Amino acid sequence: MISLTIPIPKRPTHPTGIWNWLTTIDHKRIGILYGVTAFILFLTGGIEALYMRAQLATPEAEIVSPEVFNQLFTMHGTTMIFLAIMPMGTAFFNYIIPLQIGARDVAFPRLNAFSYWTFLAGAIMLKSSWFLGGAPNAGWFGYAPITGVPYNPGHGIDFWILSLQILGIASLAAAFNFVVTIINMRAPGMSLMRMPLFTWMTFVTSLLLILAFPVITVALIELMFDRFYGANFFVPAAGASPLLWQHLFWIFGHPEVYILILPAMGIISEIIPTFSKKPLFGYPVVVLSGVVIAFMGWMVWSHHMFTVGLGPVANSVFALTTMAIAVPTGVKIFSWMGTMWRGSIHFSTAMLFSVGFVALFIIGGLSGVMHSSAASDAQQQDTYFIVAHLHYVLFGGSIMALLAAVYYWFPKITGRLMSESIGKINFWLTFIAMNLTFFPMHFTGLDGMPRRIYTYGTEMGWDLWNAVASMGAFLLAASILVFMHNVVRSYRKGEISGSDPWDGRTLEWSISSPPPEYNFAEIPVVETRDPFWAQKRDSVATARVGGGSGEGEHDIHMPQPSYWPLVVSIGLLIGGYGLIYNVAVAVVGGAIALIAVYAWSFEPVNEPEEH
Amino acid sequence: MSLFRHHPTRLVRLVPLLLVFIVAGCYPDHPQSTFDSTGPVAQSQLNLFYWIFWAAVFVFVTVQSALLYICLKFRRKPGDPDPEQTHGHNKLEIIWTVLPVILLAIVAVPTVLTIFDNANSPDPDGMHVNVVAHQWWWEFNYPGEDVKTSNELHIPVDEVVNVSLETKDVIHSFWIPKIAGKVDMVPGNSNKMWIKGEEIGIFHGQCAEFCGESHANMRFQVIVESRADFDAWVASEREPAVIPVEPLAKAGLDLFEGDAQCWSCHKVEGSSRSRGTKGPNLTHLSGRQYLGAGIVENSQTNLRNWLTSPNDLKPGNIMYRDAAVYNDPDKALSDSDISALVAYLRSLK
Numbered sequence: 027m028i029s030l031t032i033p034i035p036k037r038p039t040h041p042t043g044i045w046n047w048l049t050t051i052d053h054k055r056i057g058i059l060y061g062v063t064a065f066i067l068f069l070t071g072g073i074e075a076l077y078m079r080a081q082l083a084t085p086e087a088e089i090v091s092p093e094v095f096n097q098l099f100t101m102h103g104t105t106m107i108f109l110a111i112m113p114m115g116t117a118f119f120n121y122i123i124p125l126q127i128g129a130r131d132v133a134f135p136r137l138n139a140f141s142y143w144t145f146l147a148g149a150i151m152l153k154s155s156w157f158l159g160g161a162p163n164a165g166w167f168g169y170a171p172i173t174g175v176p177y178n179p180g181h182g183i184d185f186w187i188l189s190l191q192i193l194g195i196a197s198l199a200a201a202f203n204f205v206v207t208i209i210n211m212r213a214p215g216m217s218l219m220r221m222p223l224f225t226w227m228t229f230v231t232s233l234l235l236i237l238a239f240p241v242i243t244v245a246l247i248e249l250m251f252d253r254f255y256g257a258n259f260f261v262p263a264a265g266a267s268p269l270l271w272q273h274l275f276w277i278f279g280h281p282e283v284y285i286l287i288l289p290a291m292g293i294i295s296e297i298i299p300t301f302s303k304k305p306l307f308g309y310p311v312v313v314l315s316g317v318v319i320a321f322m323g324w325m326v327w328s329h330h331m332f333t334v335g336l337g338p339v340a341n342s343v344f345a346l347t348t349m350a351i352a353v354p355t356g357v358k359i360f361s362w363m364g365t366m367w368r369g370s371i372h373f374s375t376a377m378l379f380s381v382g383f384v385a386l387f388i389i390g391g392l393s394g395v396m397h398s399s400a401a402s403d404a405q406q407q408d409t410y411f412i413v414a415h416l417h418y419v420l421f422g423g424s425i426m427a428l429l430a431a432v433y434y435w436f437p438k439i440t441g442r443l444m445s446e447s448i449g450k451i452n453f454w455l456t457f458i459a460m461n462l463t464f465f466p467m468h469f470t471g472l473d474g475m476p477r478r479i480y481t482y483g484t485e486m487g488w489d490l491w492n493a494v495a496s497m498g499a500f501l502l503a504a505s506i507l508v509f510m511h512n513v514v515r516s517y518r519k520g521e522i523s524g525s526d527p528w529d530g531r532t533l534e535w536s537i538s539s540p541p542p543e544y545n546f547a548e549i550p551v552v553e554t555r556d557p558f559w560a561q562k563r564d565s566v567a568t569a570r571v572g573g574g575s576g577e578g579e580h581d582i583h584m585p586q587p588s589y590w591p592l593v594v595s596i597g598l599l600i601g602g603y604g605l606i607y608n609v610a611v612a613v614v615g616g617a618i619a620l621i622a623v624y625a626w627s628f629e630p631v632n633e634p635e636e637h
Numbered sequence: 638m639s640l641f642r643h644h645p646t647r648l649v650r651l652v653p654l655l656l657v658f659i660v661a662g663c664y665p666d667h668p669q670s671t672f673d674s675t676g677p678v679a680q681s682q683l684n685l686f687y688w689i690f691w692a693a694v695f696v697f698v699t700v701q702s703a704l705l706y707i708c709l710k711f712r713r714k715p716g717d718p719d720p721e722q723t724h725g726h727n728k729l730e731i732i733w734t735v736l737p738v739i740l741l742a743i744v745a746v747p748t749v750l751t752i753f754d755n756a757n758s759p760d761p762d763g764m765h766v767n768v769v770a771h772q773w774w775w776e777f778n779y780p781g782e783d784v785k786t787s788n789e790l791h792i793p794v795d796e797v798v799n800v801s802l803e804t805k806d807v808i809h810s811f812w813i814p815k816i817a818g819k820v821d822m823v824p825g826n827s828n829k830m831w832i833k834g835e836e837i838g839i840f841h842g843q844c845a846e847f848c849g850e851s852h853a854n855m856r857f858q859v860i861v862e863s864r865a866d867f868d869a870w871v872a873s874e875r876e877p878a879v880i881p882v883e884p885l886a887k888a889g890l891d892l893f894e895g896d897a898q899c900w901s902c903h904k905v906e907g908s909s910r911s912r913g914t915k916g917p918n919l920t921h922l923s924g925r926q927y928l929g930a931g932i933v934e935n936s937q938t939n940l941r942n943w944l945t946s947p948n949d950l951k952p953g954n955i956m957y958r959d960a961a962v963y964n965d966p967d968k969a970l971s972d973s974d975i976s977a978l979v980a981y982l983r984s985l986k
């Protein structure tokens with residue numbers, strides 16, 4: 027054995043200010059970092075959308091050039107999916123899951139910090155392409171061969187490939203972390219079928235992610251080899267089939283759709299029972315339908331390829347499997363309605379957003395069934411009808427649910443309530459503007475407007491509804507401003523919420539708001555579903571949940587902060603830029619990451635402090 | 638199976654009209670509306686659409702009204718006690734699993750029938766057109782008629798036309814909303830479809846798959862005409878270009894086949910020089926109604942504008958990118974050059 031001792035600095039003790047945030051491994055702080063970062067990125071994606079809606083508001087407008095328009099829709103899609111909705115979900119996974127399962131942190135706290143910093147690295151990489159010679163311009167699903175060097179000589183696509191790879195690393199690390207956390211760290215007594223629905227859906231989403239991301243990783247590596255080293259994976263002239271890309275992309279891409287929507291469904295399944303004062307109707311069936319959706323999500327990818335010429339047999343099979351997914355989705359919707367039935371419904375803002383989710387998701391679901399019919403989809407594929415559908419699912423679905431989640435868990439995170447009156451304005455404005463923006467797209471789509479066109483002639487008859495959609499988009503932006511105002515205002519001077527403002531049902535409401543660093547002074551013992559509700563209503567006398575006296579506090583050893591996750595991510599970021607501009611830099615980046623991983627592994631732990 | 642190929646009954650037609658009205662806003666002319674089909678393929682797709690649409694409306698109305706009812710009926714009033722903590726209801730859960738299955742079966746059967754219906758040409762030995770897509774224009778070849786043209790598809794009314802779809806570069810998608818839903822053109826993988834126009838007139842098509850900078854400007858026209866008109870068109874297309882006698886046009890020809898290097902990309906039948914294939918076939922350019930892949934009317938002014946600065950009409954187009962007259966200032970066309978070229982091109986009837 028070679029004995030090689032490299033001195034590794036000790037872990038930071040009680041860092042303050044910025045260092046506190048840079049080295050934190052507390053799941054709550056990481057959750058906040060995720061949330062704030064993802065929201066800022068959501069705003070950038072929104073601005074990209076507004077540029078497009080301004081360009082399309084009138085026929086033959088010249089607000090942006092066609093090339094910039096192509097970059098805008100590519101960046102908008104990629105941003106909203108990978109940099110906004112996914113990490114906003116992760117923000118809540120981070121903050122809420124350990125609290126819901128009665129844990130003190132996630133299974134791998136440093137890996138968790140690494141996920142965040144790597145996500146940030148990927149985001150910086152992608153977004154910086156705007157300032158480094160042009161953003162990617164081939165759409166968020168980047169079909170070959172238009173992503174090939176002959177059609178796309180600039181660096182935009184390179185940024186797209188590498189940032190998605192970096193984001194993939196972040197997502198995978200987070201997903202493994204949550205799977206292990208949920209399997210291993212549940213409080214005693216919390217069997218799988220006692221887990222809150224949000225935890226369940228996080229679990230299912232993480233598994234989906236672990237299975238789906240490797241597929242796009244492979245596809246991206248192949249594309250990278252094509253572009254960087256002259257390989258021929260997707261070069262038709264060399265005999266490759268560009269359909270390979272489509273298959274790989276959508277085998278990832280369809281499960282990805284569920285990665286975006288299942289957490290939302292989990293959120294809704296927490297909020298609706300709380301504000302109806304009833305347990306979730308048909309809990310086992312709702313869990314099962316989530317699992318079934320995730321499973322069936324692997325059997326439908328070719329519905330994105332109905333027009334590529336797979337033949338009538340393949341099209342029929344994928345039409346049928348796609349329709350079948352409507353069944354478990356319907357079950358979920360009916361179960362939410364069953365929960366509200368005979369409930370005692372309080373329409374807080376969180377509840378309004380949740381019910382709004384249900385109403386809008388029904389529309390998105392129905393238009394989904396419409397284009398699952400491959401034959402009639404030939405008229406809808408690649409038109410604004412699809413754009414309408416996907417925004418009903420992703421805005422009406424995911425974003426509405428995430429807004430609901432903010433209103434719901436804000437008091438837990440900050441200790442203050444958000445303003446309900448501003449909240450109501452926020453909800454109605456969002457709800458109306460969202461329909462104003464996206465509903466007319468059904469019309470323009472059926473009226474023959476293809477997606478991804480930067481201009482159209484007035485003779486096409488699309489002026490009116492495009493104008494309406496654009497007005498809606500700016501109204502939607504206003505509603506987001508109202509939301510931001512409410513968050514900032516409530517953070518500063520919102521009403522103090524106490525630990526359980528909503529008469530909650532799950533464990534996170536049993537501890538103080540904001541929760542102490544160690545979450546639970548005493549790990550709760552769970553004997554039923556909705557344990558906190560049961561304890562409050564005294565129906566289960568023996569349930570021992572709830573904030574401790576603080577007695578045990580001194581004996582709780584929390585994992586210590588660390589510099590290294592951040593350093594590894596910096597290494598990856600440098601490596602990414604290096605691959606594009608200069609291999610030597612890439613080697614430096616790789617070396618930094620490797621050294622940091624080494625230091626991470628052997629980082630000494632500080633002695634527990636004396637009190 | 639022709640379950641979905643009949644024309645719908647009156648009543649079913651009335652509702653579409655209403656829908657068309659909503660969709661249309663207040664404008665009269667909707668050249669790419671999918672509600673106004675004039676061919677059996679688009680018609681079967683539209684009928685299927687209505688079938689599913691009504692099923693969807695039914696679900697929408699029932700579920701949304703139930704949701705609304707629940708929201709109004711079960712609002713919390715001050716002093717309400719905790720509701721009963723019911724956990725589920727087996728019978729209900731089975732019902733709302735089975736009902737959607739039935740509803741989906743109603744949608745699934747006609748879907749599969751229509752998929753197979755539209756996949757197979759009813760007359761595979763009929764006329765044949767080979768469409769080749771390029772960034773950002775179309776080539777139409779009629780092997781049986783020995784005609785090659787661009788950007789304007791002529792077909793005889795009421796006849797099945799078998800179309801094969803290819804691309805020279807990236808993926809495009811061939812779509813004539815009033816005649817047939819789209820089919821993609823994938824490199825290295827030729828696709829087939831069939832179309833039939835049942836009404837005489839000009840119909841509009843557009844590339845539906847994102848294909849780069851001028852994707853929005855990749856359009857085309859379909860001229861559905863009587864068999865006699867079609868035959869006359871074929872006959873005139875087969876004629877080689879007439880060599881102009883008028884001096885300005887003659888000067889244009891010289892430029893075209895000389896310094897301006899138009900010949901290197903464009904084909905003009907009858908000329909031994911102009912054999913290029915990078916751009917559209919221009920043999921009978923002036924017989925076409927539109928210019929630049931269906932984006933502007935084929936008028937003298939528009940042609941002039943096109944030759945003066947193609948990039949203004951169609952950003953990024955390959956002619957502007959690659960032709961020496963546009964990217965080499967020394968070779969730029971003078972005003973009089975352009976007048977000569979316009980005169981020549983206008984003579985290509």
Ligand SMILES: [Cu+2]
Nearest residue numbers: 280283327330
């Ligand atoms: Cu899909």
Ligand SMILES: [Cu+2]
Nearest residue numbers: 844846848852
């Ligand atoms: Cu295109």
